Amino acid sequence: MAHVRTYSSRPVLTVNLTALADNYKYFAAKAGGARIGASVKADAYGLGAGIVGRALYGAGCRIFFVAHAGEGKILRNSIGAKASIYVLSGNTPQDTAIFFGSKLKPVINSLTQARDWVKAIKAVNHAPRTALHFDTGINRLGIPAEEAEVFADDKELIAALDVDLVMSHLACSGDAEHALNESQLGRFKRISARMPMVPLSLANTGGIYLGAKYHFKLVRPGMGLYGGKVTTQSDKEGVKPVVELHAPVLQIKTVKAGETIGYDGSFTARTDMKIAIVSAGYADGLPVNLSGSDKRIVTSARLGKHRVPVVGRVSMDYTILDITNYDGFVELGAKAVFFGENLEEQAAHARTINYEVMTHLGARCRKIYVNE
């Protein structure tokens, strides 16, 4: 087999920073006067928080959200001292030094976190400011209704916390018709009215699509920035795909009719076939549920200008493509492409959600950041 270019067996994740910046501008425009606080938790959904954060900073973003203090530290080292970095999990006892050292703002989710923080900052000058996060109906992390009363009444606590943002999180923003949206909006307005006069924030990506009354002073897109669709009306979402998984062709071979392909012999060649073995598997985030068996062919990859089916079990490191009917010559080192504009469809075929697929893509791939 000829191969005309150099290539590595390691798969590549391409992250299109131009599309990322375009998506940032798209949400900035959609949110009107509201500012953007980018969610870059979980290593920017697997895409690399350092470089993604810097690209968003370059596009104008000055407010970021991460899940853990350790993530905040990495981001701080990448984007410099000027931006606000909020830690969504809030302060936990072991991480206090990281909050102070990297100037991270805790998102206060409970009275315990509030009191721990107030106690901790007595030891330092210029402690970071904080956000208050009220649970308005998601029943996940966040200050519950009964504790909200305490916050509303305890002026001394509020003053000590030096709050600069009051926020909540929507549970069902992907479905514009869901009754919980209005209910959460109402609860958020009622509780925030009893808090200090600081910027308010309610909307994640889905919340931005819900319209102006959900935007307040700050919106917090995550998945949308990375090109993911999040609503039941995804054709109305104007984001550009950011991520593709490129798996190099390592080998091309023929298979005789009647032979099986891959683990468990779950796919049987009905005719003589030509297959390409590409170098990416579930350790690279290609879900095992995209495997093609005798029962069903689930998905395909883009190879050159064509799409070719995935056959046999997706294994840890390799995936097999049926190129029997491929119209053209496939070189070794050519890249089979997964995801991109296909992300939602392929996630659905894998019986999961685009978010989960995306977070697993960066684990082993070499990341290549593209500026168009």
Add this chain to the structure above:
Amino acid sequence: MAHVRTYSSRPVLTVNLTALADNYKYFAAKAGGARIGASVKADAYGLGAGIVGRALYGAGCRIFFVAHAGEGKILRNSIGAKASIYVLSGNTPQDTAIFFGSKLKPVINSLTQARDWVKAIKAVNHAPRTALHFDTGINRLGIPAEEAEVFADDKELIAALDVDLVMSHLACSGDAEHALNESQLGRFKRISARMPMVPLSLANTGGIYLGAKYHFKLVRPGMGLYGGKVTTQSDKEGVKPVVELHAPVLQIKTVKAGETIGYDGSFTARTDMKIAIVSAGYADGLPVNLSGSDKRIVTSARLGKHRVPVVGRVSMDYTILDITNYDGFVELGAKAVFFGENLEEQAAHARTINYEVMTHLGARCRKIYVNE
């Protein structure tokens, strides 16, 4: 809420190195006189190839398999110069320098790789030796039957490759009754008889369980070393669990009957409930398909001495546990435990395989290596 110990919001993956070493000894005993070549590809299935590799080296392992040259380089830096490291994807043009620099042995999967390698080593002294990998029926990566003839006839090529291992890979070793096992064994014997007199290797973890005639001189366990079950008769597999995911409790709250919990409102409280929000989600490898909805509660976590159900959608960073009927006091910072001896069951509940779950566990968790 009281919390009596210090803790971070970041989840922890515990890797039990004593159990790992015990599993190594278990397979060494099972394989009789055959040596063990440990599969530590994909960062040792997500557990950290550097430390896992060193622990296996400490247990006596001197032969390792990785998928890519870059993985081999990291492993070499961790375990030192004396062990053999084979790269299963074989040599690819861009990685040649890494093979030479880190003394990695390519697993030759095709005539193209063989000829590329022979060409490349002309430029160096003391080139690494190689393995030949024949495809005996998995129809994935490996030298196909027609190319095997060329290898058998071309003594000059074989001499130049300086082969020190001849191997193949089983497709259906998890099912002792599958006809492909015997078929692959026969093909492997026929082709290896025409190769140089070097050690032979056919068995992955499943192949070790198939019995002595599959063992040859070297067996290559992967999943089994990490405590994973791989066969249809898993009760006969004597491995010890190695991996647990520990998610700290960040908050405890009550939910009123009729309210929903988590994203999409997919779980509704039928009575007043008490829930614990724990800090681990699908970005930490907890599959979204373990979510508990009104339709079905899929799984539970271990909390202290009890098991408590997962309710609502597993989200990127957090998961919610129903502790309404928990008999005892739950502290903040207490750890909810997923996987361990439960790995296969929870993977099945998540509609995937234990291998895929394991490879995703190490992405964000802090890894703590335990010696019992």
